[in-house]
Structures are given as structure tokens and as C-alpha cells.
Amino acid sequence: xxxxxxxxxxxxxxxxxxxxxxxxxxxxxxxxxxxxxxxxxxxxxxxxxxxxxxxxxxxxxxxxxxxxxxxxxxxxxxxxxxxxxxxxxxxxxxxxxxxxxxxxxxxxxxxxxxxxxxxxxxxxxxxxxxxxxxxxxxxxxxxxxxxxxxxxxxxxxxxxxxxxxxxxxxxxxxxxxxxxxxxxxxxxxxxxxxxxxxxxxxxxxxxxxxxxxxxxxxxxxxxxxxxxxxxxxxxxxxxxxxxxxxxxxxxxxxxxxxxxxxxxxxxxxxxxxxxxxxxxxxxxxxxxxxxxxxxxxxxxxxxxxxxxxxxxxxxxxxxxxxxxxxxxxx
Amino acid sequence: xxxxxxxxxxxxxxxxxxxxxxxxxxxxxxxxxxxxxxxxxxxxxxxxxxxxxxxxxxxxxxxxxxxxxxxxxxxxxxxxxxxxxxxxxxxxxxxxxxxxxxxxxxxxxxxxxxxxxxxxxxxxxxxxxxxxxxxxxxxxxxxxxxxxxxxxxxxxxxxxxxxxxxxxxxxxxxxxxxxxxxxxxxxxxxxxxxxxxxxxxxxxxxxxxxxxxxxxxxxxxxxxxxxxxxxxxxxxxxxxxxxxxxxxxxxxxxxxxxxxxxxxxxxxxxxxxxxxxxxxxxxxxxxxxxxxxxxxxxxxxxxxxxxxxxxxxxxxxxxxxxxxxxxxxxxxxxxxxxxx
Numbered sequence: 001x002x003x004x005x006x007x008x009x010x011x012x013x014x015x016x017x018x019x020x021x022x023x024x025x026x027x028x029x030x031x032x033x034x035x036x037x038x039x040x041x042x043x044x045x046x047x048x049x050x051x052x053x054x055x056x057x058x059x060x061x062x063x064x065x066x067x068x069x070x071x072x073x074x075x076x077x078x079x080x081x082x083x084x085x086x087x088x089x090x091x092x093x094x095x096x097x098x099x100x101x102x103x104x105x106x107x108x109x110x111x112x113x114x115x116x117x118x119x120x121x122x123x124x125x126x127x128x129x130x131x132x133x134x135x136x137x138x139x140x141x142x143x144x145x146x147x148x149x150x151x152x153x154x155x156x157x158x159x160x161x162x163x164x165x166x167x168x169x170x171x172x173x174x175x176x177x178x179x180x181x182x183x184x185x186x187x188x189x190x191x192x193x194x195x196x197x198x199x200x201x202x203x204x205x206x207x208x209x210x211x212x213x214x215x216x217x218x219x220x221x222x223x224x225x226x227x228x229x230x231x232x233x234x235x236x237x238x239x240x241x242x243x244x245x246x247x248x249x250x251x252x253x254x255x256x257x258x259x260x261x262x263x264x265x266x267x268x269x270x271x272x273x274x275x276x277x278x279x280x281x282x283x284x285x286x287x288x289x290x291x292x293x294x295x296x297x298x299x300x301x302x303x304x305x306x307x308x309x310x311x312x313x314x315x316x317x318x319x320x321x322x323x324x325x326x327x328x329x330x
Numbered sequence: 331x332x333x334x335x336x337x338x339x340x341x342x343x344x345x346x347x348x349x350x351x352x353x354x355x356x357x358x359x360x361x362x363x364x365x366x367x368x369x370x371x372x373x374x375x376x377x378x379x380x381x382x383x384x385x386x387x388x389x390x391x392x393x394x395x396x397x398x399x400x401x402x403x404x405x406x407x408x409x410x411x412x413x414x415x416x417x418x419x420x421x422x423x424x425x426x427x428x429x430x431x432x433x434x435x436x437x438x439x440x441x442x443x444x445x446x447x448x449x450x451x452x453x454x455x456x457x458x459x460x461x462x463x464x465x466x467x468x469x470x471x472x473x474x475x476x477x478x479x480x481x482x483x484x485x486x487x488x489x490x491x492x493x494x495x496x497x498x499x500x501x502x503x504x505x506x507x508x509x510x511x512x513x514x515x516x517x518x519x520x521x522x523x524x525x526x527x528x529x530x531x532x533x534x535x536x537x538x539x540x541x542x543x544x545x546x547x548x549x550x551x552x553x554x555x556x557x558x559x560x561x562x563x564x565x566x567x568x569x570x571x572x573x574x575x576x577x578x579x580x581x582x583x584x585x586x587x588x589x590x591x592x593x594x595x596x597x598x599x600x601x602x603x604x605x606x607x608x609x610x611x612x613x614x615x616x617x618x619x620x621x622x623x624x625x626x627x628x629x630x631x632x633x634x635x636x637x638x639x640x641x642x643x644x645x646x647x648x649x650x651x652x653x654x655x656x657x658x659x660x661x662x663x664x665x666x667x668x669x670x
Contacts, residue, residue: 028465054465060495065488068454069461072472075443076393076462095485099448100455106667107434109427112443113670144668168670 001155003188010043010180012154013119016161017044017081019190021051024079027165028055030070031083032063040085041121041180063092067118071101071170074116079165087122087174088134101170102145116171117164123176123214123264124301124311133301133308135213135265140172141241141274147195148241150174152216154184156239159193167195176214176264198245200252204234207258207322210249210275212238215262221315226322233322241271249275250282257288260322264312267295289325294318331541333553338629340386342638344548345620347382349642351402352592352617354411357650358401358418359586366654367419371432373586374402376578377505379616380545382406384473384503384571387555391470393441393459395452398433399505400445403475407440411649421656428659429667450483452476453502457489460500460568471499471562478506478522481529490568494536499562501555502538502570504529505545510577510610533570545573546616548623576614579607590615594639597621598632 007015021027029047031039035058038045048056059066063084070080084090090097101114122135141148147169151157157175164171201216202223211219216237223233236252238244253259259279263271272293279291297311313321336344355373362371374381381402388394388407396403404414409425417424418432425437433447443459446452456474463470480486481504493500506529508522526532530540539561543550551573558569580589589607596602596611597618603611611618621635630638 060488060491062488062491064485065454065457065492068451068485068489069458069492072395072443072455072458072460073462073465074458075455076459076472078462078465095448095451096454100444100446100451103434104436104444105670107426107430108436108438108444108667109429110667110670111426111438112436115670147669 001185001187004185005188006183007154007186008180009154009157009182010041012158012186013043013161013175014045015186016158016165018047018050020162020165021047021055026077027079027081028057029081029083030057030059030066032059032061032085034058034083039083041177043121043180044083063089064096067093067096068100070116071096071114074114075104075112079115081117081119081165084118084120086132087120087136088131090120090136090140093118097140097146097170098143102143105169106145113168114170115168117173118170119173119175121175121177123178124296124308125178127303127305127308129303130300135174135296137172137174137241138265138270141271145170146242147171148174149195149239150213150241151239152179152213152237154182154186155191156193158186159191160195160239162190162192163195171195174213179214182217193239195240196243196245198236198238198248200234200248201237202233202235204232204256206232206256207260207326208234208236208252208256209260209262209322210236210238211262212241212271213264215264218313218315218318219262222318222322225315225319229323231322231326238275244278246278246282249279253279253283254286257286258325259287260292260294260325262294262313262318265296266298267293268298270295289328292321292325294321331553331557333550336549336552340552341548341624341627341629344382344386344552345624346638346642347385347406348378348617348620349638350405350411350646351378351382353643353646354405354415355401356592357415357646359588361419361650369431370584371418371586372399373578373581374399376581376614376616377507377545377575378402379548379620380503380505380551380573380575381475383548383551384555387552387559388473389470391441393443393463393470393472394475395444395446395456395459395472396442396475397449397452397477397480398445398447399477400435401432404435404437404440404442407442409437409440409442411646412652415649415653416656419653420658421653422659423652423656450476450480450486453480453486453489457493457498457500460493460498461496463499464496469563471501471559473501473503475503475505478504478508478529480504481532482522482524487532490533490536490538493568494538497565497567500568501558501562502533502568504570504572505575506572507575507577509574511581529572530570538567539569540572541569542572542574545575546614546619548620575616576610579610592617594618594621594635598625
């Protein structure tokens with residue numbers, strides 16, 4: 001990567017925000033404690049100091065009202081980045097997101113658009129319990145008119161946040177809070193990853209693991225374990241759920257003839273089912289085995305350290321599932 | 331608030347907006363009876379004085395978000411009657427190419443950002459439009475029109491707090507049309523279900539400038555709206571206008587019924603009033619009241635009023651004909667505009 005440095009996922013998103021705010025006066029950041037406090041995960045640190053309170057705006061604890069405001073501001077010509085502190089709280093903006101933001105462009109026949117990013121932190125693993133740990137991205141991906149992005153690496157986080165801010169549509173941007181301290185190579189200057197482009201994170205021959213966000217890292221670790229058993233795993237990261245880069249996913253499965261889909265949201269009626277069904281429709285004749293779905297347990301996320309980790313697969317569990325699939329001993 | 335008598339030009343301009351609103355809605359009702367469209371809809375008849383006087387007080391660049399009872403606001407602001415009717419009829423020539431319909435019409439050419447068919451939704455959007463205006467240091471204002479039922483929604487209260495905190499140039503116009511509304515005893519839905527005895531207590535709690543006006547009195551509404559726009563443009567923050575109207579007898583909640591047919595001669599000849607709704611026509615019809623007032627002020631003759639009346643009817647009928655003749659959207663366009 002040209003001009004790349006090793007920085008954290010948190011810093012990468014922050015770099016994209018700051019870069020776009022410097023580039024375009026209409027980009028503003030709105031949310032709870034995003035200002036001088038710098039965000040509860042320090043994910044907006046320094047923006048208030050650089051851009052001031054007119055562009056980095058703390059709201060009351062009124063997610064619906066503040067998000068309605070962000071949509072109105074977007075329709076009136078601004079490009080707000082709206083932060084929902086915990087992903088669980090998107091339930092509080094759902095009416096505004098589903099019934100206003102997602103539909104304005106269609107309802108007005110393209111005369112108004114909503115250039116807005118809703119960013120939120122999700123993910124199991126911080127001992128936050130049932131109301132602060134969920135990944136509800138599948139809800140948003142169900143709604144026509146919303147783009148849904150969930151980057152797995154610092155470089156993708158920077159490139160996709162930049163693309164999201166420049167997009168003329170409402171984009172929902174899910175950041176796994178357990179990735180904030182993960183480091184990786186990130187281009188120093190402008191970096192744009194087109195929304196709707198999947199990426200092969202590790203090439204392989206025997207099986208495709210299609211994984212989202214933090215699950216990409218679990219998949220890469222599982223691939224490493226399986227490599228010791230001479231199993232060649234390809235890991236594909238869709239990077240955005242809407243639009244979904246079906247071509248890249250299908251090309252991978254046509255090559256390997258086996259697919260496991262992994263996502264950190266609740267498994268029931270979720271992302272894994274949608275992607276598995278899409279692959280079945282597009283690549284059925286190439287498949288040598290059923291498509292496996294691996295998702296979050298269908299359980300409210302427990303608080304206790306001893307049982308919270310059971311809600312998600314780890315690399316060993318995922319490797320075992322892949323091995324079973326390959327050896328036909330399911 | 332001091333209410334000055336309106337001058338001739340302002341009075342006539344408001345009256346012309348009201349005429350267009352009234353005849354447009356009578357045409358909507360007729361076209362629905364003729365099965366030109368099937369959806370439910372909400373008529374603005376009886377509230378014309380409020381909308382017309384507020385719109386008269388606004389400038390060309392002001393932004394508006396409205397609610398499901400929106401036709402009057404669009405037509406009163408000058409949206410094309412043909413395109414507006416075509417939208418209600420779901421035609422491809424409609425304001426939004428038939429994608430929005432009666433409940434979701436918008437018109438950028440008139441600063442209409444949105445009709446929210448989610449009750450109270452327009453309050454959040456109007457507050458956001460005002461935020462955009464303030465951030466860009468522009469001098470225009472944003473207006474959110476909604477009914478009294480919206481004050482039961484949490485979003486509206488949240489919007490009041492934010493608008494007051496940030497002194498946003500937004501005017502909330504609450505058209506309280508509960509009076510005379512068909513209650514549950516008559517087979518209708520209840521209107522306001524609230525523990526407060528005065529809606530202005532809610533915005534007032536946040537320090538928002540509040541005014542209560544007779545919504546059928548164009549001079550009172552115009553004065554309130556003018557004061558509100560001046561406050562907003564001077565950076566003094568949001569305003570809330572509660573305009574009281576008595577609901578037109580045909581305004582059942584979802585399916586309006588033919589109740590009265592406008593004849594402006596009734597304004598100066600009470601002997602012509604007849605039928606079961608004489609009381610509403612005599613005491614509450616804002617159009618008859620305004621017609622009577624502008625003649626009484628000597629601004630126009632009865633004949634001149636009738637000339638305006640004829641002109642408005644003709645414009646509406648031309649719009650209705652345009653809408654009826656317009657084609658429906660083509661199947662292959664159904665997927666257009668999901669994304670920008």
C-alpha cells in the first residue's frame with residue numbers, strides 16, 4: 001500500500017471523518033457525546049477541537065429527534081454523519097431511518113436525496129449485556145433505499161467511511177467495537193473503497209468462508225488452523241451488505257465448490273441466510289456440499305464473561321465446522 | 331401580539347390561495363367519487379385561512395414540511411394543480427411521478443421537502459431543515475405543519491427541545507382541528523387524547539415562543555406567522571403557532587364525505603344557507619368569512635370576488651383534466667429512484 005502506516009481501526013475511521021470534514025464544509029458530525037468528550041470509545045477524539053461546535057454537535061439523549069433533524073439537514077443540503085452510540089439504540093431511530101431516510105429519494109422521484117451516514121458501534125465481547133451488545137445490521141439491510149456497510153479492517157474502515165460520506169444515499173455504517181484497537185496498514189492520504197465491492201481477504205481452493213466485519217478475523221484464524229491440515233480456505237469479505245457484491249462471492253464459491261457463511265448478528269432470519277440463499281440460487285450446480293450458516297446464537301447477549309463468548313463462534317469452532325463440511329461428517 | 335388589519339393586496343393574495351385550496355379539495359373529493367383513485371385521503375377544507383395566511387407570510391426560499399393533510403399547503407404555496415392532482419391520482423406526470431401519492435407529496439420547486447405520513451414526522455424534518463439553514467447562515471426559515479394529534483408523539487417533543495436549545499429558525503404550525511371532529515360516539519376516531527389542557531404548554535416548557543390564534547381569522551394568523559418569521563430571521567429561535575379551526579362536517583378521518591358545496595354568494599346572502607350544516611357554513615367556514623370580510627372592507631366588490639372564484643375553479647378544473655388524461659407510470663419504471 002502506498003504511503004501506508006500501521007494504525008488502529010478507530011484511528012482509520014477518525015482519519016476518514018477528519019479528511020472529509022476538511023474537504024467538504026457541509027460534512028458535520030452529530031451525536032451523543034461526540035463533541036469535546038470525543039465519543040464513548042474515543043472514536044471522535046480531536047474533531048471538536050479542529051472543527052468546532054458548529055460542525056461537531058452534541059445532541060440531547062433524543063435519538064429519534066436528533067436523527068430526524070439529521071435527515072432534514074441532509075435534505076436541505078448538508079452531509080451529516082450521525083452517530084448512534086451503541087448499535088442497540090438504532091431501535092430508537094428506526095422510524096426515521098426506515099420511513100423517512102430510506103424513502104425520501106423514491107417518494108420524491110429523485111428530487112430529494114438524503115446524503116447521510118449513520119455510524120454505530122456493535123459487537124459481542126465487551127461484557128455489556130443484552131441492551132448494549134447487539135449487531136442489528138440485518139434489520140437495516142432489509143430496507144430498500146439504505147446502503148449497509150460493515151468494514152473488517154482499518155484500511156477498509158477508512159476507505160468505506162470516505163465513500164459513505166461522499167455517497168448521496170443514506171448509508172448505515174456498522175463498526176465492531178472489538179475491532180477499534182486492531183491495527184493494520186492504512187494509506188495515509190485519500191483512500192476510497194467503493195461501496196458494493198467485496199474483497200478476497202485470503203485466497204484458497206477448498207472452501208469459501210464468506211465472513212462479515214469481525215467474523216473476517218475469526219475466519220482468517222480458522223483458515224490458518226486449517227492450513228496446518230492441508231485445507232486451503234478462501235476468505236471473502238462482502239464489506240457491504242447493500243449493495244452486495246454477488247459476483248465476487250459467487251466466483252469464489254464456483255472455484256471452491258463449498259461455502260460457509262459467517263456473521264456476528266443473530267443467526268435467525270439474518271445475513272447468513274440471505275447470502276447462503278443467494279449463493280444457492282446463483283451457484284447451485286457448482287456446490288459439492290450444503291452451504292453452512294454460522295451466526296450469533298439466538299439468545300439475548302448475556303453479561304457474564306463465562307457465557308458471553310458462547311454467543312459467537314471462535315476460530316477453533318469455525319475450523320471444526322469447515323472440517324466437518326469437507327469430510328462429509330456433519 | 332398586535333393584529334393589524336390586512337391591506338388589500340395581502341388580503342386578496344391570501345383569499346386567492348384559499349380559493350385554490352378549496353376548489354382543489356372539492357375536485358379531489360369528486361374524483362374519488364368517480365373512482366379516479368382508490369386510496370384514503372385527508373381534505374384541508376375548513377383550515378384554508380390558517381395555511382393560506384402562514385404561506386403568505388413566508389418567502390420564496392423558506393422550506394416546508396407538512397403532514398398527511400397536505401393538499402392545501404401544496405396548492406396554497408403554488409404547486410402546480412395539475413401535477414399535484416396527478417400525484418394524488420398516481421399518474422406519471424405527478425409531482426413525484428406517482429411514487430408518493432396523497433400521503434407523501436413533495437415539491438422542491440416550492441421548497442416542500444416532505445409530507446410525512448408518519449404523524450409528527452414532519453417536526454423532526456423541519457427542525458433539521460432549520461438546522462441546515464442556521465449552519466449555512468442563511469436567513470430563511472423552516473416551517474412544519476401538523477395537527478394536534480402530533481403532540482402525542484415523542485419525536486415532536488424531542489424536536490422542541492433541540493430547536494429551543496440551538497435557537498433554530500423553525501416555525502411549528504399546529505393546526506388544531508379537533509373542534510367539531512367526529513368523536514367515537516359518532517363512529518369516528520377520537521382526535522386528541524392528551525392529559526394537557528393546552529397544547530402550548532408543551533413547547534412553552536422549553537421556552538419556545540407560543541401564540542394561539544383563531545385559525546379562521548386571516549389577519550390573526552398572518553400576524554402570528556409574520557412575527558414568527560421575524561423572530562426566526564433575527565436569530566431568536568423557534569416559534570409555535572396553535573391555530574384553532576372547526577372541522578368541516580365532511581372530514582371523517584379516512585374517507586371524507588360530501589357535506590357542503592361552496593357557493594360564495596352565501597357569504598353575503600345568508601338566506602341562501604341551507605341543509606344540515608348551516609351552522610358550520612355560517613359560523614366557521616373560513617372561505618365564506620374571508621369573502622365577506624374583504625367585501626366589507628371595501629377591497630373588492632361581490633362581482634370581483636366571483637371573478638376570482640371563477641378563475642380559481644377554472645384553474646383547478648384544468649389541473650384535474652390534465653391529471654385524468656395523464657398516463658399511469660410504466661411498469662419498467664417501478665424500480666427507478668430507490669437510490670440517488
